[in-house]
Amino acid sequence: MVLRTAGGRLSLVVFLWSVAVVLSQKGWSVTYTTQSICTLKGSTVEMSCSIRYPSGTVTTTFWFTKMYDVEKYVNLRNDSNYKGRVTYRSDKMNGHTLKITDLRESDSAEYKFRFITDQTGGKYSGYPGVTLSVTDLQVKVTTTWWSTTLTCSTTCILTGNPTYIWYRNSKIVQGASSPSYTVYFKTEDRFYCAVKDINSPAVSVEGHSYFHVTYTHQRICTLNGSSVDISCSYTYPSGHTISETIWYTKGKLHEAPQILSPGYGGRVEYLGNMQSDSILRITDLREEDSAEYKIRFRTGQTTWEPTIPGTTLTVTGLQVKLTPATVTEGQKVTLTCSTTCTLSDNPTYIWYKNGHVTNQSTSLFLNPVSSEDAGRYSCSVEGHEEIPSDEETLTVRCEDV
Structure with missing residues (x-):
């Protein structure tokens, strides 16, 4: 009766804690690998522990979830609810593992391990145990x-x-x-x-009428100093009228989006009918314009923002790479017009030597190279000749005599 009162329950908890401390001081313990497990109905689970005791030999070990009275524990192997689904495994390092197959939601419980030694009073149960929660999908x-x-x-x-x-x-x-x-x-x-x-x-998933956005390009790679059109088309349910269209860049984590209103910085323009399609035009591109661009709408008092990915824009410059940087007459040298991303639309590259056009190709091969090939090389993209790369100097050494 005393145990049913609030004060009794508090005394009981303190008493059990004291016993646990005493037993631990005497060298008794059960250490579980994990305290809680959540897993799926129909799957298999393993839970394990290691034990410690001061002396003697362990004679009995078992896992349990129920006890009917003092010293009346229900060994899981003998529990009809687990018949054919439970196996125990032990190792020489005092490790003990419980395996349960074909899990059921009714298996959700706290699992504890108990062991008995050949010493007088040599019995111990590990509290608290492992809390198993079995769920379905x-x-x-x-x-x-x-x-x-x-x-x-x-x-x-x-x-x-x-x-x-x-x-x-x-x-x-x-x-x-x-x-x-x-x-x-x-x-x-x-x-x-x-x-x-x-x-x-x-x-x-039954058919519904959604606001649906389709971006024309998932990725665009274009040149520093050029212009770009980022476009999309969209549909929406009848009864809605778009009152405002806004393009913005999705910033880095924890950064606020950058709204790109028409005229922003003198480089942004909105095109399209704004009711079924929209184009964001950005001029005089800079490398810091590289970002993910998305669109949002306002209908009445509600702002709609698609969760699908927008268009990722990467702005790159041109750079001439020489391989190798310095060569001797008779060797082979490769000049590559390099970018940080693969330019859209498969462009044609124009090569210049000392400011004069020499070739049109992605890479320039000089094989064998001669002293006449030495000079300053640069490249540009056809249609954007006004945005050439910086010049790189090719040095050709004379062969040793």
Whole structure:
């Protein structure tokens, strides 16, 4: 009766803690590898521990979750709910492992290890034990005007940072550490998720009318000093009217987006009808303009911002690379018009020697090289001849006599 009172419970906790401290001081302990595990229904789990005791020989070991009375523990091997699903494993270093197969949600419990030695009073149980939570996979559907997001949901956070595999009509469409998958199109296909070989039930994503954006290019690589058009087209549900279109750059982590209003810095212009397509034109490009460019809309009092990736712009300069930098007559030298990214539209490169056009090619090969080839070399892209690279000097040594 005393144990049912609040004061009694407090005294009991203090008493058990005191006993645990005393036993630990005497050299008794059970150390679990982990304190909690969250895993999937139908899978297999292993939990392990190591033990320490002052003297004697261990005669009995077992794992348990239940006890009916003092010294009346239910060995998991003898529990009918675990029949055929439990195995124990021990090693010579006092390590002990419990393996449970074909997990069920009813297996969720706190698992503890107990051992008995041949010494008088030589019994010990490890408290607290390992808390096992068994969950299943369910797909939760969240729909907005932009998209439908499917989330592979569990009642606890799965242990081990698992990979979530998403299937569309039994075909893999994504494998990632994120439990979410986003659909940006109308579809009545069936989707389900899986972790390893455990699948969720499939769900149907009924067709909805979304705000849908398609960027013309995912990536653009262009020259420092040139101009670029970044474009997209979009659709949206009837009953909505776009009152404002805004382009912006997605900054680095924790940085606020940079809004690119028309006329921004005198280099930005908006083109297109703004109701179904839009073009962002940027002139006099600089390398610091390299960023991801995205669009957002305003309809009434609501701002819509697509979550899909925008267009990644990389602005690069031209540089002449000589391989090798210094050569002797009769050797081979390669001159490359180098950029930090692969320029869009497969351009033609123009080569200059001492300011005069010599060739048109991505690389210039001189084989064999002679003293007449020495000079200052630069390159440009056809159509952008006004933006040449800096000059590099090719030095040719005479052969030793």
